[in-house]
Amino acid sequence: MQVWKDYQEKNKDRFLEELLALLRIPSVSAKSEHKPDMLACAEAVKQRLIEAGVDKAEIHQTAGHPIVYAEKITDPSKPTVLVYGHYDVQPVEPLDLWNSGPFDPTIIDGKIFARGSCDDKGQFYMHVKALETLIQTNTLENNIKFCIEGEEEVGSPNLSTYVKANTELLKADCVLISDTALISLDTPSLDIGLRGLSYIEVEVTGPNRDLHSGVYGGAVANPITILAKMIASLHDENNHITIPGFYEAVLESSTEERALMAEAPFNEAEYKDDLGVRELWGEAGYSTNERTGIRPTLELNGIWGGYTGEGAKTVLPSKAFAKISARLVPNQGSDKITELLINHFHAIAPPYVTVKATLHHGGEPYLTPIDSSAYKAAAKAMETTFGKTPIPVRGGGSIPICSLFEKELDCKVVLMGFGLDSDNLHSPNEKFDLANFYKGIETIPYFHKYFEG
Ligand code: BES
């Protein structure tokens, strides 16, 4: 649509400036010291939505960080699209690995470097600017609601209560989310699934206090050694997970599905080169894309214990710790897998130690069909602006609220993301390409035009 193109071309510098201002707010949900920044960010998001032309925008308090809700109701008899996103970001450490300040957005070679540039401020902001485009050009025909939360990066602990209590307010014909990646601007894709999550922490205690490693070493088990052995036993020689029952509920993909998945372009040499590894690692019998898409995995997220300060200390520590998470696929249930993980750690603990295992957070996997009206509208919108049909792919990350949205609002979730896997999400030097930002703003209005409910 030429009017959209003209409007966006005229305003593109302002769109970018507004995003940069949002990126300057350090909205790290995991850290209590950032609570005032979380409020400031929610307020800024609300203001930008008001300026974009919504009928109403409100800040809804929760037991944690607030949710920004907004709506533009054009005609109640027309379809309604609920846009979900998150204004919170991951912690920025290690700071010394950033080439510019994480909250001092810097543009180099057409890429915005900042925490939250891609995940998810840059992506949900495309929807705010798409809405502005539709309103300013008098071309908005359906209804658009926004639910932008501040706790996605900490597992959305309060969002399910909010959604369950507000199903009327949030009622929609589909949920549209831009918080995932494309294969590339040359090869558009749409995520048809995301993995779930079970996240636990394990504490292993040996002797009742830290000991001199010379006086006691050799006579008392070292909890770090024991924890390391327990962790090493979680994968077998084929890199299958050894926890009994772990794979029981896994929905196997059909041969046809796997053949289709293999058609997505993938360059293993480039992939390895980008990551600086000589060989890839993973479950025997599956390709790289399958290992990150259709298969469940188990990762160590952190491990510590004993002396890690400057210099050396000869200590046999009392305790060792690990943070461990499993990525889940349909139809694995998060609660069930968490229980398996916790029980397994107790079961394999040798008598030299005691084990305490506790839940951090979880989330259910999501899978959506490609014949829903919402998926079709997204595919058609991408066809229009990329000149190519998007490839359906399975995303490896998690957005825990997807399955709850589908259940509570009785509608499908479309994952139309515009990031790239190489955007350094959760890492130092997170970035978002300007071309992807503008491509999203260009594409989203077509989704609203094509979506018929
Ligand atoms: N946007 C990501 C999820 C994502 C990234 C999906 C890339 C697909 C491709 C989201 O913000 C995220 O990081 N989610 C967490 C969830 C967790 C904190 C409960 C994740 O996947 O680790």
Ligand code: MN
């Ligand atoms: Mn995200």
Ligand code: MN
């Ligand atoms: Mn994230």
